[in-house]
Amino acid sequence: MATAARVFQARGYDAGSLDDVAAALDMRKSSLYYYVRSKGELLHLVFDRAITTAIEELRTLATMSDPAERLAALIRHQAVLVARNPSLFTVFFDQRPSLDDRYVDDMRRKERQYVHAYVEAVEDVISGGVLAADDPRFVAQAILGMTSWVYKWIDHARDDPERFAATCVQLILGTVERDPPKHQANSFD
């Protein structure tokens, strides 16, 4: 899946052939069919890995009681997760039109649930008075955009995911980070 993600990131889903994926794994194309039924299933496996990883780590964070701390954790979560797995999320975010129709409903459902966690955190922070804004959905999408976008520009030679995450938290919540919590290494790239 990680190899497929890298191939699809570099060439796009259609142009990235199963011959390319197999070559990167030092095998022949037909051998891949021992593991997957079709190229479409392989793409779905990549999508599923992305959304499942994201949701699993989110679940524990969503239980934090202090609204501002919870939102800060969600912001760091998305920035660090995407920054650490650029090829996985490049495919997830940019190859949506190639995903087979039979998977899209499930994917959209999980994504809506994901966005909802951010909307809820934003609402809680707004009612606590830490943040002023009219539309929590706009704020949540702005946050998801500023953090997710990192896969488009991050250069691992110079940019530290944790430092970028801290910048995002500061921009939204206006507080300087003192003791950023440790994130577990969770990279597929």
Place this chain on the structure above:
Amino acid sequence: MATAARVFQARGYDAGSLDDVAAALDMRKSSLYYYVRSKGELLHLVFDRAITTAIEELRTLATMSDPAERLAALIRHQAVLVARNPSLFTVFFDQRPSLDDRYVDDMRRKERQYVHAYVEAVEDVISGGVLAADDPRFVAQAILGMTSWVYKWIDHARDDPERFAATCVQLILGTVERDPPKHQANSFD
């Protein structure tokens, strides 16, 4: 170009065939070759339209003297531009791997210049004390992410680009918008 952008947005560049583009224009595929030399050239035309439109409107905004006002204008510019032309910018942002190698250097040059205008505006606002942050590049990319991301989720039936733009400005600069400036209608979708 607008039709091609819509086809490539819906199906992706490779899966969106010239037969599809031609059908949407009520012609035959071969007729397209009167206007473009190749499918790759058509894609480049879409890319060029996106970056050129973005840069042209940016040029006038970049001359504003007040740093905070200038940054606010840049934020609104990107949010409204992308929100109004989702198919154009979906192709521009997500079909990069399909762009022919001979165009990528030019595109990256223009993009760097574009990002630089945001970095500069952020630096000026920071030295003015309106915003506190260590790395202007992180802040600029965060701003470009929160605004550009709008093409992924905007629903024109319920979401107003200008209102979202105002939310972004408020999140970054913390001031409530009173009299948002009118933007010219500039939509290709």
Place this chain on the structure above:
DNA sequence: CCTACCGATCGGTAGG
């Protein structure tokens, strides 16, 4: 996990 191969799609051209 391999070699050999088939069939559909699709970018592109000929010629009008």
Place this chain on the structure above:
DNA sequence: CCTACCGATCGGTAGG
């Protein structure tokens, strides 16, 4: 701007 057509690529299968 059209009809007719070619050739390459590539997902997928047969059979081992």
